[in-house]
């Protein structure tokens with residue numbers, strides 16, 4: 001669906017010329033917030049018009065861009081100028097409202113959308129409060145509020161930017177099989193030949209409502225195959241950049257020294273001991289006693305531990321959630337403005353605080 005907002009003295013009159021309503025009632029004679037169904041005369045498209053104010057209307061169009069483009073063409077022919085949604089919003093609202101609303105449009109889960117929706121009203125209010133403290137020369141209070149907001153910057157920006165979870169391990173331990181079990185479809189190639197995965201295979205998904213990019217990587221081992229060497233280098237690079245690294249081992253593997261070496265090289269956040277279905281009864285678990293890392297035992301064949309693995313990933317990714325009244329930046333620019341404002345407060349230049357908070361985009 002596309003929404004075309006139309007603003008100006010002649011907005012209602014222009015829409016009335018272009019729109020055929022069922023009973024012929026013009027949109028200009030309707031009450032504020034009224035909604036009218038109609039047909040756009042030039043193309044015969046069905047659409048809905050909402051009167052938001054005397055000079056402010058919204059035309060809601062379905063069906064790709066055909067209807068919205070037709071509306072824009074008709075209005076452009078009547079002297080209206082097309083501008084982007086961001087430009088339009090900034091003419092009526094301040095930076096804090098616009099940037100938070102734009103972030104909300106990039107939310108990919110209902111959980112992150114609900115955090116952002118609350119902030120669309122709370123964040124501009126909080127900034128207004130900071131402005132008042134600065135005006136009243138209550139610098140310490142203003143600075144303390146900004147500091148408490150900045151503490152949640154990382155959480156705020158991850159509401160729209162997915163966190164990266166990387167699965168790594170030696171070849172053939174079941175990394176790609178786990179990726180498929182987690183995503184619920186055959187995303188990655190699985191084979192009993194060690195060294196199957198070469199490229200990094202990424203998949204977007206939500207874990208406990210948090211947006212995540214799950215990355216399957218090449219099994220890490222000594223190799224003289226140039227393609228495999230590249231894959232292993234990519235795997236190491238992904239590990240160094242990840243928000244959460246999961247080391248996968250075959251639970252039946254008995255070489256404890258090799259595992260310990262692998263763990264010290266990759267510094268994981270979580271360990272998975274896979275292929276538990278192949279354990280014979282009474283077989284001792286070599287690496288099950290590590291207290292250093294959360295450890296989950298799984299079997300892709302029987303589905304054992306997959307749900308638990310997802311729960312632990314969710315908890316490890318987001319260990320702390322801000323209270324309902326806490327506000328925080330949700331974009332890099334919001335964070336930067338708050339940091340600048342805090343610097344200005346620390347240097348006692350209060351006039352510069354409002355410049356940092358309110359400068360034009």
Ligand SMILES: Nc1nc2c(ncn2[C@@H]2O[C@H](COP(=O)(O)OP(=O)(O)OP(=O)(O)O)[C@@H](O)[C@H]2O)c(=O)[nH]1
Nearest residue numbers: 171172173174175176177191195196197219275300
């Ligand atoms: N019995 C059993 N077999 C498994 C399990 N998980 C994976 N496998 C098998 O182990 C083999 C290797 O699985 P992959 O998922 O390709 O392993 P990988 O770690 O991605 O391997 P590389 O890409 O070579 O690094 C395949 O034959 C899988 O079917 C499991 O939990 N139990």
Ligand SMILES: [Mg+2]
Nearest residue numbers: 175176196197
């Ligand atoms: Mg693989």
